[in-house]
Amino acid sequence: MKRQKLVKLIIGFGLVAVLAISIPLVSGCTSPAATPTPEEEPIKVGIATTITGALADDGRMHVRALEMARDRINAEGGLLGRPVELLTADLGNYTPTELAAVRDTLKSAGVDMVNYNWAVYPAVTDYLMEIDSLVMHHGWVSVDWQEWYDNKDSFPYWMTLNQTEEGYGVPYFQALTNPEMVTWDFPNKKAAIIVCDLDYSVVQAEWWREEAERAGWEIVLYEIHPVGNVEFGAQMAKIRQENPAIIFMSSVISTEVIAAYADFLENPTDSLFVITWVINKPEFWSAFGEQADGVLGTVPGFFMVDSAYTGSNPEYQTYYAKGRAIWDECLERYGERPSLQTICADDSFWVWAEAVERVGSVDDYDAIMEAMFDYPYVGATGTYGFDRDTHAGSYQAGNVPLGFYQIQGGEVITLAVGEGENAGKNIEKITDFQVPWWLE
Amino acid sequence: MAAEQAVNLVIVGITLGAVYAVMALGLSFIYGITKIFNYAHGAFFTWGAYFAWMLSSGYLHLPYPAVVVITVVIMFFFGFGYEKAFMYPLRRFAGWDITAIIVTLGSALLFDNLALALFGTRAKRMPYLVEGNFVVGGFTITRHEVVTLIIGLAIMVLLILFLGKVRQGMAMKGVAQDQTGARIVGIPINKIFSYTFAIAAALAGVSAILLAPKILVYPTVGWVVFIKAFVVMVFGGVGSIKGTAIAAFILAMVEAFVTFYLGGIWGTPIFILVLIIMLTIRPKGLFGTW
Numbered sequence: 001m002k003r004q005k006l007v008k009l010i011i012g013f014g015l016v017a018v019l020a021i022s023i024p025l026v027s028g029c030t031s032p033a034a035t036p037t038p039e040e041e042p043i044k045v046g047i048a049t050t051i052t053g054a055l056a057d058d059g060r061m062h063v064r065a066l067e068m069a070r071d072r073i074n075a076e077g078g079l080l081g082r083p084v085e086l087l088t089a090d091l092g093n094y095t096p097t098e099l100a101a102v103r104d105t106l107k108s109a110g111v112d113m114v115n116y117n118w119a120v121y122p123a124v125t126d127y128l129m130e131i132d133s134l135v136m137h138h139g140w141v142s143v144d145w146q147e148w149y150d151n152k153d154s155f156p157y158w159m160t161l162n163q164t165e166e167g168y169g170v171p172y173f174q175a176l177t178n179p180e181m182v183t184w185d186f187p188n189k190k191a192a193i194i195v196c197d198l199d200y201s202v203v204q205a206e207w208w209r210e211e212a213e214r215a216g217w218e219i220v221l222y223e224i225h226p227v228g229n230v231e232f233g234a235q236m237a238k239i240r241q242e243n244p245a246i247i248f249m250s251s252v253i254s255t256e257v258i259a260a261y262a263d264f265l266e267n268p269t270d271s272l273f274v275i276t277w278v279i280n281k282p283e284f285w286s287a288f289g290e291q292a293d294g295v296l297g298t299v300p301g302f303f304m305v306d307s308a309y310t311g312s313n314p315e316y317q318t319y320y321a322k323g324r325a326i327w328d329e330c331l332e333r334y335g336e337r338p339s340l341q342t343i344c345a346d347d348s349f350w351v352w353a354e355a356v357e358r359v360g361s362v363d364d365y366d367a368i369m370e371a372m373f374d375y376p377y378v379g380a381t382g383t384y385g386f387d388r389d390t391h392a393g394s395y396q397a398g399n400v401p402l403g404f405y406q407i408q409g410g411e412v413i414t415l416a417v418g419e420g421e422n423a424g425k426n427i428e429k430i431t432d433f434q435v436p437w438w439l440e
Numbered sequence: 441m442a443a444e445q446a447v448n449l450v451i452v453g454i455t456l457g458a459v460y461a462v463m464a465l466g467l468s469f470i471y472g473i474t475k476i477f478n479y480a481h482g483a484f485f486t487w488g489a490y491f492a493w494m495l496s497s498g499y500l501h502l503p504y505p506a507v508v509v510i511t512v513v514i515m516f517f518f519g520f521g522y523e524k525a526f527m528y529p530l531r532r533f534a535g536w537d538i539t540a541i542i543v544t545l546g547s548a549l550l551f552d553n554l555a556l557a558l559f560g561t562r563a564k565r566m567p568y569l570v571e572g573n574f575v576v577g578g579f580t581i582t583r584h585e586v587v588t589l590i591i592g593l594a595i596m597v598l599l600i601l602f603l604g605k606v607r608q609g610m611a612m613k614g615v616a617q618d619q620t621g622a623r624i625v626g627i628p629i630n631k632i633f634s635y636t637f638a639i640a641a642a643l644a645g646v647s648a649i650l651l652a653p654k655i656l657v658y659p660t661v662g663w664v665v666f667i668k669a670f671v672v673m674v675f676g677g678v679g680s681i682k683g684t685a686i687a688a689f690i691l692a693m694v695e696a697f698v699t700f701y702l703g704g705i706w707g708t709p710i711f712i713l714v715l716i717i718m719l720t721i722r723p724k725g726l727f728g729t730w
Contacts, residue, residue: 224705233654234699237449258563258656266568266582
């Protein structure tokens with residue numbers, strides 16, 4: 001009898017635990033269409049993204065982009081006269097169980113397209129290819145792209161906005177040391193590099209390091225840390241000893257960058273604090289407010305954020321106008337500005353939607369891809385002309401500009417924009433660099 | 441190695457050691473007295489950090505001394521309530537100690553996911569206890585690190601005094617030595633269990649306040665600290681305050697120097713390796729009794 005009660009008790013606790021675990025997962029799993037047309041069968045767009053886990057911030061921004069796009073297209077009568085419906089599946093922390101669940105969920109729902117941000121884990125690509133729907137990948141991750149490219153014969157229906165993250169490496173270092181952009185006399189030619197052990201971050205750091213060494217800089221620290229590390233005391237001890245002119249942190253995990261910067265602020269050195277993608281993530285700004293002023297970052301794609309584009313380049317003016325519209329809509333609707341994830345997701349959706357409209361079919365993937373190859377798409381982040389071999393809309397900064405940013409007054413300000421092979425050298429300056437407060 | 445580097449590393453090690461010690465003391469305290477291995481101790485840390493965040497930079501913007509006091513009080517009752525709600529009902533059954541371990545694991549997941557549902561995935565940042573630096577003989581030490589060390593050491597001393605001099609503490613020691621014997625001589629076991637969890641949760645709250653400004657507050661942050669606290673507890677000897685304190689400083693120092701010389705990816709593996717070596721040589725840890 002006592003045993004029965006114990007079993008009941010354990011089951012009771014188990015149920016409570018399962019319920020608690022389920023709440024956040026369930027809350028991010030469905031997303032009905034805004035204005036469905038009842039008589040028409042909806043077009044189903046699957047969103048494979050990170051609703052939970054270390055990259056949950058990106059996932060939230062991704063979903064918002066597609067919600068806004070869905071509502072815009074449905075308000076105008078839908079795609080091919082059919083309402084667009086979203087189905088979100090959580091990649092979480094990319095465990096095999098989570099990936100299999102995403103694959104099974106989207107496959108059984110019969111989605112017409114899978115919109116996928118990026119994962120930096122080849123396994124995600126493998127699982128998504130098994131859905132057998134056209135995949136639109138946001139790009140700038142060579143690991144994801146390479147996994148598809150190696151298997152392209154078995155699954156050709158994969159398109160990416162960009163195939164590589166090289167922009168974070170060579171052009172970024174060039175821009176940082178370009179006196180036209182950074183008007184600060186470096187006290188030495190020493191740099192410290194802190195890298196997360198994801199392939200994606202290591203690749204960027206390697207390119208950055210090679211370019212720095214080519215330019216005669218000494219790398220006084222090259223530290224690879226495990227994903228999720230939030231204790232940087234020992235690394236900062238070394239940095240404080242060497243006092244390098246640049247601290248370059250290559251990581252896409254906000255918590256890592258926030259923790260490292262918080263450690264740096266305890267006793268700042270005479271260094272520029274330079275990060276990559278995380279500069280566009282609200283998680284970073286909100287953690288520091290104006291204490292983040294002076295931090296530098298880069299984001300591939302044209303992403304004029306807090307600062308307006310006032311230059312004369314007509315293409316940039318177009319990108320800016322499109323990006324600004326998404327920016328304003330996001331701010332109004334969600335009370336929070338978008339990240340680049342939002343803008344990229346929007347572009348990847350409309351590249352596909354425009355091709356579908358052109359072809360007049362949502363399931364003729366060959367024809368849809370042909371339309372993408374034949375007709376470049378002008379989006380908010382750049383112009384995407386897809387290559388028939390790589391299925392990428394751009395390579396490095398080929399036809400998509402790189403933005404170089406600095407946080408000023410608590411906002412992300414564009415310092416300069418570069419394009420082409422020498423994106424870090426041939427820049428168009430937008431805003432004056434500000435010497436970080438800890439160097440004044 | 442330059443003197444400044446060595447001093448910086450020792451400071452990093454000592455500061456981390458103080459926090460690990462406070463955290464591990466709570467874990468060790470619960471196991472030593474109640475014989476329950478509390479998987480939810482990391483969740484105590486997480487919730488202590490969230491309470492502190494809400495009281496400070498999150499919502500109320502209270503001065504730090506008030507944040508510390510209120511968080512400790514809240515966590516004391518949190519631990520007390522946890523024991524009453526989750527552990528006490530189990531103790532009526534045979535083999536409850538094993539069931540209790542499973543329940544602590546389940547409740548840890550429950551609390552983590554409640555934090556996720558309530559506060560979202562976005563990491564929160566807490567300000568340092570005290571801003572600014574001390575410059576001593578050419579070495580720069582942050583005030584936060586000094587305060588962390590002082591609080592850590594003070595808690596250890598207070599805990600030793602509590603267990604050695606205060607009636608309630610001595611009763612706890614009695615329960616730790618022999619529960620049946622303690623019951624026979626009239627020590628209220630149920631009350632002791634509840635106070636043990638309460639004190640351990642308060643300790644987790646203190647370590648959260650000390651460490652959260654450096655490692656942020658997010659739903660699973662407790663596990664990061666919990667794993668280290670577990671290693672410290674086993675290394676020092678389960679139930680031994682002295683052993684836990686010494687182990688915390690040794691392991692934190694090892695972590696700091698290994699990270700410095702070999703890189704961050706070696707910090708945790710070496711941390712665990714040192715534990716394995718210790719357990720091979722001395723299975724009961726530095727000052728353990730089992």
